[in-house]
Structures are given as structure tokens and as C-alpha cells.
Amino acid sequence: MLELYLNNPSDLVLREAKALPPIAEDEVKLKIVYGGICGSDLKVYKGLISYAAYPLRPGHEVLGKIIEAGKNVPHKVGARVVVFPNTFCGTCEYCAQGKTNICTLKQPIGVSSDGVFAQEVIIESKYIVPVPDGIDDERAVLIEPFAVTVHALKKANIQKGNSVAIVGCGTEGLFSVALANKFGANITVIDINPTKLAIARRLGENVRTVHPKDIKDELFDVVIEAAGVPESIEQSMNIVKPGGTIVAIGITCDPVNYPALKIVRSEVTIYGSIIYTLKDFAEAIEYLKDSTFDLSPVLSKIVPYTEFHQAFEDALSGNFAKIALKF
Numbered sequence: 001m002l003e004l005y006l007n008n009p010s011d012l013v014l015r016e017a018k019a020l021p022p023i024a025e026d027e028v029k030l031k032i033v034y035g036g037i038c039g040s041d042l043k044v045y046k047g048l049i050s051y052a053a054y055p056l057r058p059g060h061e062v063l064g065k066i067i068e069a070g071k072n073v074p075h076k077v078g079a080r081v082v083v084f085p086n087t088f089c090g091t092c093e094y095c096a097q098g099k100t101n102i103c104t105l106k107q108p109i110g111v112s113s114d115g116v117f118a119q120e121v122i123i124e125s126k127y128i129v130p131v132p133d134g135i136d137d138e139r140a141v142l143i144e145p146f147a148v149t150v151h152a153l154k155k156a157n158i159q160k161g162n163s164v165a166i167v168g169c170g171t172e173g174l175f176s177v178a179l180a181n182k183f184g185a186n187i188t189v190i191d192i193n194p195t196k197l198a199i200a201r202r203l204g205e206n207v208r209t210v211h212p213k214d215i216k217d218e219l220f221d222v223v224i225e226a227a228g229v230p231e232s233i234e235q236s237m238n239i240v241k242p243g244g245t246i247v248a249i250g251i252t253c254d255p256v257n258y259p260a261l262k263i264v265r266s267e268v269t270i271y272g273s274i275i276y277t278l279k280d281f282a283e284a285i286e287y288l289k290d291s292t293f294d295l296s297p298v299l300s301k302i303v304p305y306t307e308f309h310q311a312f313e314d315a316l317s318g319n320f321a322k323i324a325l326k327f
């Protein structure tokens with residue numbers, strides 16, 4: 001059984017894994033089918049996440065098939081499932097409110113513990129979600145990253161005809177384009193990368209794309225900040241209408257200038273949004289059941305997992321949207 005393993009930042013190898021132990025009553029063994037490479041995998045790969053626990057096995061966006069199930073597991077052998085890759089305690093103040101995404105004991109797998117980029121993995125069954133038959137494998141591997149967008153866009157309550165600016169065309173920005181388009185918004189996508197802007201235009205009928213420098217005095221009802229660099233966060237606060245809403249998905253550790261005068265006097269609402277809950281997974285699956293809702297432009301390519309090195313470098317190049325490994 002082979003696994004990807006990150007000995008240290010940039011030192012990613014394919015190696016023979018230790019034999020898996022017998023599964024417990026509440027665990028399943030999965031054969032991994034596809035694994036999506038996420039921005040956070042790239043940050044772990046590059047050594048940009050301070051709490052990443054090297055050495056570790058990366059990966060968290062996977063579709064797998066159950067090949068063994070413990071006796072207390074409610075799912076059958078053969079079921080296709082995706083992994084819910086952020087553990088939660090279920091008992092803290094936030095979990096008690098259903099906000100498992102901000103659980104004080106949350107652990108992102110593939111960052112602070114071993115992830116799932118391997119031929120086979122064992123996982124607690126509470127962290128797997130069955131995929132309905134109507135969603136094929138290539139759509140199913142998008143459920144986890146798309147759930148991030150579902151969680152975020154709900155906060156803005158986007159209505160038909162709203163002007164929505166989406167800042168940043170990474171995976172979450174691109175998914176935001178598709179979902180805001182489904183809500184009937186008038187969408188402006190802002191990014192410096194023409195390749196990504198071209199992908200954004202394929203996600204809706206009426207998607208306008210611009211370089212950040214080409215936004216002058218225009219203001220938007222809703223701004224989705226999905227770039228996570230200081231300039232884009234500052235631009236997001238500048239381009240929101242009085243009374244408007246910003247949803248912040250992008251993350252940076254760098255300082256950002258906060259326009260207190262505008263935020264207060266214009267009654268701007270800023271929501272932070274981090275990952276998802278199981279409810280968001282269920283909603284993401286509902287959206288994906290609709291075959292006319294096309295997210296396929298976001299999946300740039302699928303490559304054999306043995307070509308992981310090129311796949312990670314391609315993902316870093318900025319010339320692709322999502323890249324998935326086929327295990």
C-alpha cells in the first residue's frame with residue numbers, strides 16, 4: 001500500500017506505508033479513488049502553515065469506496081463516500097450550537113495530523129459522508145471544497161439581481177462564481193490571472209471579469225473575498241456599497257489596513273467564514289445532484305497519483321484550477 005508522505009516542506013515522496021491495523025467497530029477502511037489538491041495542501045507542501053505537524057501524510061479532499069466496515073458503522077461495504085476532514089469534539093460550547101467548524105478542538109487532517117493521500121486509509125465513520133448515485137466520481141471529489149463555498153455564500157443571502165464582486169479566482173472564488181450565478185446575481189470577478197478569469201467566465205452566462213486595477217469607483221452589494229492577500233482584502237472593503245456585505249474566505253497572516261471610518265459610517269457587515277459543517281456537506285450534495293449545475297470547469301485535470309510531483313508543481317503554477325490525483 002503506497003502513500004504520499006511529506007518528510008519536511010518540499011520533501012514529498014511516494015512510499016510504502018506501514019500495514020494498516022485492524023479497524024475498530026466505528027471505523028471504515030477506504031480505498032481512495034480521487035484526491036483533490038487543495039490550497040492548504042500546497043501551503044503545507046511549501047512550509048507556510050506554522051502548525052503543520054511534519055512529517056505527515058498530506059491530503060483531505062477525497063472520494064473513496066468502503067472496503068471494510070466496523071460493526072457499528074451505518075454504511076455498507078462498496079458505498080462511495082467523501083471524507084469530512086476536520087475533526088470536532090461534539091461537546092464544546094460551539095459544537096453544542098452546531099458550529100463544529102469553530103470547535104476549539106478542531107483538527108484539520110492532512111495539516112496537524114496524517115491526511116488521506118494513500119491507496120487505503122482507516123477513518124472514523126462519523127467523518128464520512130455517502131455520495132448519492134446521481135453524482136459521478138468527478139463531481140463527488142468537489143463536494144468538500146464546494147461545501148466551503150456553500151457555507152460562505154449563505155452568510156450573504158445573495159438575491160437575484162444583486163451585484164456581487166468575487167475577489168480571487170482560486171477554487172473557492174471559482175465555486176463562488178458558479179453558486180452566485182445560480183442565485184441570479186450580476187457577477188464581477190476580480191483577479192490578476194487571465195487564465196483563472198477565463199475559467200470564471202465558463203461558470204456563468206453573465207460573468208464579467210476584470211483586473212483589480214480596472215475597478216474604479218464601482219460599488220457592489222456583496223463582496224466575496226477569496227484571495228486572502230492584503231491588497232485584495234483592502235480592495236474588498238473599498239468596493240462594498242454602504243449597507244453592503246463582505247464575506248471573508250481568504251486567509252493571510254499579514255497585516256491589513258482596516259478602514260474603520262467606512263465600515264462604521266457605511267454600516268458594512270463583514271462575515272468571516274471558515275470551512276463547513278456536516279449540514280453544508282449535505283447542502284453541497286443537494287446542489288451537485290442537479291446535473292445542470294456545472295462545476296466541471298473548476299476541475300482542470302485528473303492525473304495518476306504517481307505523478308504527484310508534477311501535479312503539486314502544476315497546482316502551484318497558477319495555470320490550473322483544481323487538480324485531482326487518481327489513486
Ligand SMILES: [Zn+2]
Pocket residue numbers: 038039040060061144145
Ligand atoms: Zn481543501
Ligand SMILES: [Zn+2]
Pocket residue numbers: 088089090091092093094095096100102103104105106
Ligand atoms: Zn467542539
